Structure formats: C-alpha cells, structure tokens
Amino acid sequence: MSGAPVPLTLFRFVRFPLTHVDFMTDATATMAFDAALAQRMKVLRKLRLNDMFFAALTRAAAYFVLLLLGAVFISLIFGGREAAMKFGLGFLSSQSWNPVTENFGGLAPIYGTIVTSFIAMLIAVPVGLGIAIFLTETCPPVLRRPIGTAVELLAGIPSIIYGIWGLFVFAPFLQRTLQPTLIDAFANIPVLNTLFAGPPYGIGMLTASFILAIMVLPFITAVARDVFDTVPPMLKEAAYGVGCTRWEVVSSIVVPYTRVGIIGGVMLALGRALGETMAVTFVIGNAHKIAPSLFAPGTTISATIANEFTEAVGDVYTSSLILLGLILFVITFIVLALARLLLYRLEKQGGTK
Amino acid sequence: MRTTLITFARGALAAAAVAGSVSLALAADISGAGASFPYPIYTKWADAYKKETNIGLNYQSIGSGGGIKQIQAKTVTFGASDAPLKGEQLEKDGLIQFPMVMGGVVPVVNLDGIAPGALILDGDTLAKIFLGTITKWDDAAIAKLNPGTKLPSQAIAVVRRSDGSGTTAVFTNYLAEVNGDFKTKVGTSTAVEWPVGIGAKGNEGVANNVQQTKGSIGYVEYAYAKQNKLAHTRMINKAGKTVDPSLASFSAAAGNAEWAKVPGFAIVLTNQPGDGSWPITAATFILMHKKAQDAEASKTALKFFDWAYKNGGKAAEDLDYVPMPKNVVELVEAEWKKILGADGKPVM
Numbered sequence: 001m002s003g004a005p006v007p008l009t010l011f012r013f014v015r016f017p018l019t020h021v022d023f024m025t026d027a028t029a030t031m032a033f034d035a036a037l038a039q040r041m042k043v044l045r046k047l048r049l050n051d052m053f054f055a056a057l058t059r060a061a062a063y064f065v066l067l068l069l070g071a072v073f074i075s076l077i078f079g080g081r082e083a084a085m086k087f088g089l090g091f092l093s094s095q096s097w098n099p100v101t102e103n104f105g106g107l108a109p110i111y112g113t114i115v116t117s118f119i120a121m122l123i124a125v126p127v128g129l130g131i132a133i134f135l136t137e138t139c140p141p142v143l144r145r146p147i148g149t150a151v152e153l154l155a156g157i158p159s160i161i162y163g164i165w166g167l168f169v170f171a172p173f174l175q176r177t178l179q180p181t182l183i184d185a186f187a188n189i190p191v192l193n194t195l196f197a198g199p200p201y202g203i204g205m206l207t208a209s210f211i212l213a214i215m216v217l218p219f220i221t222a223v224a225r226d227v228f229d230t231v232p233p234m235l236k237e238a239a240y241g242v243g244c245t246r247w248e249v250v251s252s253i254v255v256p257y258t259r260v261g262i263i264g265g266v267m268l269a270l271g272r273a274l275g276e277t278m279a280v281t282f283v284i285g286n287a288h289k290i291a292p293s294l295f296a297p298g299t300t301i302s303a304t305i306a307n308e309f310t311e312a313v314g315d316v317y318t319s320s321l322i323l324l325g326l327i328l329f330v331i332t333f334i335v336l337a338l339a340r341l342l343l344y345r346l347e348k349q350g351g352t353k
Numbered sequence: 354m355r356t357t358l359i360t361f362a363r364g365a366l367a368a369a370a371v372a373g374s375v376s377l378a379l380a381a382d383i384s385g386a387g388a389s390f391p392y393p394i395y396t397k398w399a400d401a402y403k404k405e406t407n408i409g410l411n412y413q414s415i416g417s418g419g420g421i422k423q424i425q426a427k428t429v430t431f432g433a434s435d436a437p438l439k440g441e442q443l444e445k446d447g448l449i450q451f452p453m454v455m456g457g458v459v460p461v462v463n464l465d466g467i468a469p470g471a472l473i474l475d476g477d478t479l480a481k482i483f484l485g486t487i488t489k490w491d492d493a494a495i496a497k498l499n500p501g502t503k504l505p506s507q508a509i510a511v512v513r514r515s516d517g518s519g520t521t522a523v524f525t526n527y528l529a530e531v532n533g534d535f536k537t538k539v540g541t542s543t544a545v546e547w548p549v550g551i552g553a554k555g556n557e558g559v560a561n562n563v564q565q566t567k568g569s570i571g572y573v574e575y576a577y578a579k580q581n582k583l584a585h586t587r588m589i590n591k592a593g594k595t596v597d598p599s600l601a602s603f604s605a606a607a608g609n610a611e612w613a614k615v616p617g618f619a620i621v622l623t624n625q626p627g628d629g630s631w632p633i634t635a636a637t638f639i640l641m642h643k644k645a646q647d648a649e650a651s652k653t654a655l656k657f658f659d660w661a662y663k664n665g666g667k668a669a670e671d672l673d674y675v676p677m678p679k680n681v682v683e684l685v686e687a688e689w690k691k692i693l694g695a696d697g698k699p700v701m
Contacts, residue, residue, distance in 0.1 A: 099517070100540035172565050199508035201551055202566055286515035286552025297551045299515075307554050311416040311517025311543060 073329065080323030082315055091323060097288035099313075104320035106327055108288045112298040113328065116205055116280065117273040119294075120212035125266055127213070128220030133250055135221075136228040148225065155218035163282030166211045167203065171283055174210075175202030179295055197293035201285065206294040208284040212276055216269035223265025227258040260343055267339040274332055277302040301328040383654045386413040387420020387433030389555075390519055390574055391454055391637045394674050395433075398661045401668065405660075408653060417519045417543060424448065424640045430650045432640040435519020436543055440616035447643045449692060450617035451685040452636035453658065454665075455607055455675040457575040458524050459598040459633070461583040463563050464490060465505060468584060470597055473498045475589040476531030476624065476632060482509055482570060483528060484535055485549035490568060498589070505568070512562045512571035515552025517544035523635040524572045527623035531632075572633075575603070576673040590632045591624050602631035603675045612681050618688075636677070641692060648694030655689055655701045662686075 083091065083104060094105025131151060135144055179200035186192035231254050239249045255262065285297020286307055299307075301324045312318045385395075392414035399410035415423075417434040424432025425446055433453070443450055460479060462472055474482075478494045481487040487494055491504040514521045522543045529536035539545050551569075553562040556577040563571040563583060575598050578585045587595050596602045606625040612618050622634040639658065645651035662685075666676035677685070690699045 096546065098546035099544040100542045100546065167561060167565060175566065199510065199568070201510050203551060203562070281515075281554060282558075286554070287550065288546065299552070307515040307552065308517060308544065311418040313418040313421070313517065313543060317544075 073326075076322060076326040076329060080319055080326045082319035083323040084319075086316060087320075091320070092327075095288065095290055099317055102314060102316045104316065106301070106320070106324050108290050109299050109301045109304045109324060110327060110331070111290050112205065112284065113274060113300040113302070113331065115298075116209045116212055116284070116300060117270060119206070119209035120216060120273045121266070121270055123210070123213035124216045124220055124269060128217050128265075128269070129224050129262070131217075131221045132224035132228055133254070135225050137246060137250060137254070151218045151221045154214070155222065159215065159276060159279040160282075162211055162215055163279035166207065166279060166283040170211065171202035171207050174207055175200045183295070194292045195294055198295060200295060201297060203283045203285045203297065204293075204295045205284065205291075205298045208280045208298075208300070209294075211279050211283055212273045215276060215279060216273050219269040219272060220265050223268065224258075224262055227261030227265070228254055230261075231257050259346060263339060263343055263346075267336065270335060270339075271332060274328070274335065275302055277306045281306050301325070301331075381407075381653070382409040382411045383431075383650070383657055384411045384429045385420075385431040385433060385639075385654070386415055386423045386429045387640075388417045388435045388519055388637055389414040390435050390456065391433060391674070393576075394454055394665070394669050394672050397668050397672060398657075398665045401664075402657055402660055408657070410657065416517065417522075418517055421640065424642070427642065427646050430641070430647070430654045433637065434640060435635065435637045436522035437617060437619035437621065437636075437638050438640065439619060443617045443619075443640075448617075448640050449643055449688060450619065450638050450640050451688055452612075452618050452620075452677055452681065453639050453661070454669055454677065455603055455622070455634060455636045456673070457598050457603040457606075457631050457634045457675075458520055458527075458572055459575050459578045459585040460570060460572050460588070461560070461563050461578050461585050462570045463567055463584065464507070465567065466503065469582070470585060470587055471502065472584070472586045473589065473595055474586050476527065479588075480528040480532030480535040483511055483513070483547070483549070484532075484538065485511070486534075507568040510566050510569040511547070511550030512553055512559050512566065512569050513547050513550050514544075514554070514559060516554050517542075518555075519543060519635070519637065520556060520572065520574055521545065523621060523623065524633060526621045526635075527633045530624045579673055588632050590628075590630050591626050592628045592630070594628045596629060596631055598631050600670060600673070600675050602629055603634045604678070605629035606631050606634035607636070607675065607678055607681070613684055618681075618685070634675075643691055643693065645692055645694050645700050648696075648700045651692055651694075652700045655692070659686065 087094070087104065091104065091106050092110070093107055094103075095107040095111075096103050096105045097108065098104070131147070135148055139147065179196075179198070179202070182196045183198045183200060186196045235253050235257065236249055239253050244252075280300050281303040284299055284303055286299050286303060287297040288299055288304075289296070291298065305321050305325060309318070309321050312321055392412065395410065395412050399412065403409045412433075413419075413423075413429075417436060420429075420432040420434050421438070423429045437452075438446075438448070438450055460474060464472070472495075474495070475498060478487065478498060481494065488509055489506060490509055491506045496504055522541065525535075525539065525541045525545055529539070529541045539548065551562060551566070553559045553571075556573045559571040559573050560577045560581045560583060563569045563573075564581065573583070575585075577583070578598070585598055587597055590596050605627050606622045609625050609627045609630060610620050610622055612620060618636075618638070620636070622636065624632050625634070641651060641654070662677065662682045669676045689701055692700050694700045
C-alpha cells in the first residue's frame with residue numbers, strides 16, 4: 001500500500017490527518033499519510049462489512065415472508081387437493097354442504113364473504129372518511145384529541161368482544177327496531193321487499209355487515225386522518241383564499257392529493273373485513289344457504305372454518321374446509337391485485353394531467 | 354458481566370430442575386382428549402381423584418372428532434366421544450369402547466308467555482319444525498298437542514349447532530328415528546345439512562341465541578338448559594306419555610336398554626321404551642386401545658374410571674349428569690379384561 005499512488009477521490013476522506021502533517025517534511029508526511037489511510041481503509045472496510053451484513057439480514061427477513069407465504073399456499077393446495085379432485089370446479093358453484101353424504105360446495109360461504117365485506121365497506125368508507133375529514137378540517141382543537149383517541153381505541157377492541165356485543169346487544173336491538181321497520185316499509189316495493197324479507201331473526205348477513213363496518217372503521221379513519229394531515233397547508237390556504245368552500249377544498253384538494261393513501265387504508269380495511277372470523281361467527285347465523293334477503297342467516301369462509309374445523313370428521317370434510325381457506329387466500333390476493341392496478345392507473349392519470 | 358453469567362447459569366439450572374420435576378409429575382398423569390360435553394364432570398372427578406391419589410388428569414376438551422383422531426394416532430391414553438363408534442370401526446382400529454356417564458338433550462324455546470315445561474311436543478312435530486315444514490308457532494300440529502295454551506302466530510326461528518357435535522348426533526338420531534323424512538333428507542351425524550335455521554357454536558352458543566331470539570327453538574344439553582333457566586319443552590315419549598327432562602327420566606331411558614347385546618356398548622338411548630323414559634338421552638363414551646401402548650398408563654386410567662364409577666355418582670348428579678347403572682358398570686369392567694399389555698396379560 002505504501003508508496004502506491006493514492007486515488008484522488010480518497011483525499012476527501014482523509015482531511016483530518018492533513019491538518020496534523022502540514023508542518024512535517026515530505027517523507028514523514030507521506031508515511032504518516034499512508035498509515036492514516038490504511039487505518040481509514042480498515043474502518044471503511046469494517047463499515048462496508050457491517051452494511052453488507054445489515055442488508056443481508058433485511059433481505060433474509062423479506063425473503064422469509066415470501067417463503068412463509070409460499071409454504072402456506074402450498075400446504076393449502078396440498079390439504080385441499082382431495083376435495084378439489086373430488087368436486088372440481090363444481091365446488092365453486094355448489095351450495096350444498098352436507099357432512100352426512102360428504103357432498104360439499106363452497107358457494108354459500110364465498111357469497112357470504114364477498115357480500116358482507118362489500119356492505120361493510122359501503123357503510124364504513126363514507127363514515128370513516130367523514131370522521132377523518134371532520135378531525136382534520138373542521139374539528140375544534142379541544143375535541144380533536146378525544147375523538148381521535150376514541151377511534152384508535154375502537155381498533156384495539158378484540159373481535160370476540162364485538163361478537164359478544166353484537167349477539168347480546170346489537171342483534172336483539174335490530175330485531176326489535178330496524179328489521180321490522182324495514183320489512184314493513186319495503187313490503188310493497190319490488191326488489192327491496194326480497195332484499196329485506198323476514199322473519200327478523202336479529203342476526204344475519206346485514207347484522208354481520210354492520211359489525212364488520214364498525215370494526216374496520218378505525219382503520220379507514222386512522223389512515224385517512226394521517227394522510228389528510230400531509231396535505232400542504234399552502235394548497236388549502238390558497239384554495240380558501242380564492243373563495244372555495246370547505247366542501248370544495250376537501251373534494252378538489254384534500255381527497256385528490258391523498259387518494260393513494262386513502263385507497264391504501266380502504267384496502268387494509270377490506271382485507272380485515274374479508275378475513276374477520278370471530279365477530280362474524282357470532283352474528284351471521286352460520287347457515288350454508290344463499291338467501292336473497294339480507295336478514296337471512298348466511299355464513300362466510302372464515303366463519304365456516306372456525307366453526308367446523310375442530311369437529312370435522314373424515315378426510316373429505318377436512319379437505320373441503322382447507323380448500324375454502326385456499327379460496328379465501330385467492331380472493332384476498334385478487335382484491336389486493338385489483339387495488340394495485342387501481343393505484344397504478346390513478347398514478348398514470350395523475351402524471352398526464 | 355461475570356456475575357450476570359453466573360446468575361444466568363444459576364437460573365438455567367433452577368429452570369432445568371423445575372422442568373425435570375414437572376415432567377416427572379406429568380408422567381404420572383392420565384392423558385385423554387375428546388368430547389366437550391363430559392368435560393365438566395371429568396375435571397370435577399379428576400380434582401377429587403387427585404386429592405386422594407395425587408394422580409392428575411390431563412384432559413383436552415377438543416371435541417369428539419378430535420378425540421377419535423387422537424386415540425387413533427395413539428397420542429393419548431384414552432379418547433372420549435359422545436357418538437359411539439360402530440362395532441366394525443372399533444375392530445378395525447383395535448379399540449374398546451365403554452359408556453362413562455349419561456346426559457339428556459332437551460329442546461328449548463323462547464316464546465312470550467310460555468313458561469319452562471309448559472310447551473309439549475312429540476318427536477314427529479319436533480322433526481317437522483327442524484325440517485322447516487312447520488314454520489309457525491300456532492301450527493295445527495303444535496296446537497293439537499297443547500290444548501288450552503295460547504300460541505302466538507309467530508314465525509319459528511330454528512337454532513341449531515354450527516359446529517360438529519355429539520349433541521347434534523344424539524338429537525338427529527332421535528329425529529331420524531321418529532320421522533322418515535328427516536332420516537332420508539337430513540340424516541344422522543355430528544354435523545348435518547340443516548334445511549333451516551341459525552347456526553350457533555357450542556351448547557352455550559345455542560343457549561345464547563335462543564335467549565336472544567324471540568320465537569326461537571333450539572336443542573342443548575340438559576345442564577345448559579337448567580343453568581341458563583331456558584324454557585325447556587316436555588316431550589311425548591315412545592310409550593305415549595308426556596315426560597319432563599330430569600335425571601330420573603334419563604335414568605329410566607338407560608334402564609331399559611340392552612347394553613350387553615351391542616358390541617362396544619354402542620347404544621344411543623333415543624326413543625327408548627318405558628313410561629318414564631326421556632326420549633333424547635345418550636351416554637358419552639371412552640375409547641382405549643386393546644393393545645396398551647403403555648400398560649402402566651392404561652392401568653392408571655382404568656383405575657381412575659373405576660374410582661369414578663364407584664365414587665363419582667354424587668358429583669355427576671350435582672352437574673346434571675346421570676351416573677351409569679350398576680349392571681352396566683359390571684359389564685364394562687368385564688370388558689376391561691380385553692385391554693392387554695405387551696406381555697399379553699390384562700393390564701387390570
């Protein structure tokens with residue numbers, strides 16, 4: 001190393017030895033310089049090693065997720081293969097679920113999963129965004145803290161508590177009030193009278209959707225509030241300055257500016273709604289039937305698995321339940337892929353505007 | 354640093370010592386898994402037995418299906434199932450089976466103005482309700498059985514189990530016995546495809562749903578109906594007599610059964626003859642391997658069961674279970690001679 005020409009770029013790193021050697025003779029200066037450089041290189045090498053180690057560690061962590069996901073996917077396919085082979089694609093279109101004759105079809109739980117999640121999002125997205133807008137735009141500062149904390153606390157309540165509350169408080173309440181009212185009100189209106197047909201059990205698809213909506217609300221609100229806070233005040237002030245109303249500021253400045261974040265929050269909530277198990281099991285009625293009425297009992301994929309897996313006797317039964325799990329996995333994957341696609345198109349649009 | 358190391362080493366030693374003693378204690382415990390219906394009485398017996406003998410019971414209440422799987426896989430000394438296995442299945446798996454304790458299943462209702470025991474049903478009507486062919490409480494079939502009772506013109510909300518369960522096996526066994534339609538359309542199993550109704554998980558789930566839903570009918574183990582003060586129905590039994598669910602009527606059903614004739618005591622006590630018999634009664638069963646994996650463990654388990662037959666009657670009745678009649682116990686204990694150790698001799 002000594003005597004070799006030092007690359008120019010390295011001089012930038014060796015400023016501090018120079019201040020000490022500027023009064024020395026040339027020869028000693030070069031020697032001291034080389035020693036310092038060697039020292040420096042050693043430190044740098046060590047840092048680089050550290051860095052490589054750190055990078056490898058994080059990479060391993062990331063790959064581990066892929067590995068785990070792959071393992072889950074493969075074991076679901078492996079576990080569900082018997083049912084898949086026996087019923088084929090008919091599993092997706094049959095709503096028979098008969099443990100006695102071992103004839104299984106997944107249509108009822110698939111339908112229930114999608115419909116309850118959809119209705120839940122229909123309720124939770126506007127309400128959740130409304131709360132977030134109120135908190136960031138119009139809320140008096142005194143209230144901001146308590147309401148924000150209350151929403152976050154909602155997210156911390158275990159799902160079984162929602163289920164118990166749903167069964168003991170919410171379902172009887174709906175059975176006494178909302179359901180008879182709706183049944184009577186829509187009795188003579190086509191479509192709506194099949195959608196809201198009796199008898200009012202209290203529990204059923206609609207009740208499950210309501211509980212789901214309450215459960216995913218904090219996810220939407222928390223994410224939306226955080227992204228709304230990132231809107232530069234300058235943009236909003238400018239809009240207010242040219243005479244925009246609050247509604248105009250929110251609808252044409254805040255929401256467009258943060259739409260990517262909002263969609264992220266909504267997808268997070270949808271993911272939770274699709275997979276939610278305990279609370280739904282309590283209030284959905286667990287019936288393997290597709291009924292046109294939203295008051296009728298139904299079931300979801302995760303509720304079916306939670307209910308029946310422990311006592312499932314026979315290979316075909318167990319295998320059918322695992323196959324349902326695989327279908328839920330695929331549904332979630334499709335939903336996430338669609339969300340990505342939506343984001344991608346929004347970004348492209350934003351670029352051309 | 355040094356001191357921490359020493360402390361750590363000490364801690365590890367202590368932990369190892371504790372772990373050692375725990376595994377020793379576990380080795381002496383009886384291991385079993387299965388049905389959740391008898392779980393309360395098994396644990397109560399186990400507590401009392403442990404006080405006497407210092408031998409504990411490690412019973413996993415994972416459900417009958419799980420109990421059968423675990424005994425087949427030989428991970429436990431005994432399995433427990435509410436629905437008895439058939440003779441040929443026992444033969445195939447090399448198992449013996451015997452009834453441990455009995456209980457009854459009762460229909461429960463939630464109707465305004467109907468007190469517990471006020472409503473009378475017979476098997477055929479009950480089956481039609483659970484088939485969905487009778488949909489209103491003021492149906493002629495129900496009214497005929499209950500002259501003088503004012504029945505509301507309300508839709509019947511059927512509540513049944515959503516999970517597989519021995520209770521369902523017993524209940525569907527009864528309905529299939531008394532109604533041909535039910536037998537062909539629904540059948541008998543721990544889980545069936547119900548034509549109507551709301552599914553709820555566990556006896557407690559059904560009990561809660563019935564309590565919450567006006568106009569509902571469900572079925573639960575007698576103990577749940579009693580403890581939750583649900584309005585049970587009376588039933589008309591095979592002899593045509595109206596009976597109340599009680600320990601006496603459950604015992605009456607057991608007394609008339611011919612246990613000795615059926616391999617593995619595989620009798621479901623539904624629709625039994627006798628004036629006082631409750632029609633939906635059943636025993637819960639224990640499964641053990643004929644060739645004991647660990648003769649000592651099997652012997653310990655059998656000793657516990659023997660103790661429970663002899664001393665557990667009072668505890669069982671306190672929890673609304675029915676102890677096995679003496680003549681059945683004698684038959685069972687004779688059957689135990691078939692459990693052989695590695696040396697080919699009976700373990701007990």
